Amino acid sequence: MADTAQPIEKVSIIISRGSLEGVYPGLIMANGARMEGIEASLFFTFFGLDAVIKKRMNDLKVATVGNPAMHIPTLVGAIPGMSSFATSMMKKEMEKLDIPPVAEFLTMIHDAGAPMYACRATVDMFHLKKDDFCPEIDGVISVGQFYEMAAGGQIIFT
């Protein structure tokens, strides 16, 4: 890296997908940012909200259909149990790398000093209440508030 490059000091990470492979990259990047001393916040929107809904956060699944990178035919991916199987395989591999389950990871990232927000529009659309979310969610905010909070940093959409 060039010495002249401005170091990244702040990131606002948006998590918009609710599959296991859709949620983890954002969490890993947020945690990694905090580990490097970079200010980080997380914004959960659309199906990404599943990662912070108490009843759903521990049941996120790997998408085995419509996911060409799985390298299995769509019809095979659609067989009942395939998604659960792929999910448990991936969770096992992640545990080996010391990547925590979603709930534990959220606590860890929040304790590391990264605030977390739910998207107002999605919360209204899905008729969700504050009570549906894990305690790490610091608030339900609008897109405008998100941009205000992201000021001066980089925005990463996942």
Place this chain on the structure above:
Amino acid sequence: MATLTVGGKALELDADGNLAHINDWTEDIAREIAVQDGIPELTPQHWTVINFMRQVFMKEGDAPSIRRLTKESGIDTKTLYQLFPKGPAKRAAKIAGLPKPKGCI
């Protein structure tokens, strides 16, 4: 190659500014690196983290992840970030005389 001078002795540093040779490390050097890094005093909790990191590194060749650090050293995540602000894994490794941790977690 950059060096760090502690007690009149010049110690070789790697590209990240960490000690190039882990056997050069002493507790006095740890205190000196900490001061230069903005941590004026190493408390017993700092030492718990530093010693745990060295112990894992000697055995396994890489520093532990933050998750393992908090689980096995007994220092929780919040405290860890207070002890080593601006990046606990990286800074604790530096003070412990270890190379920058390789892991992502």
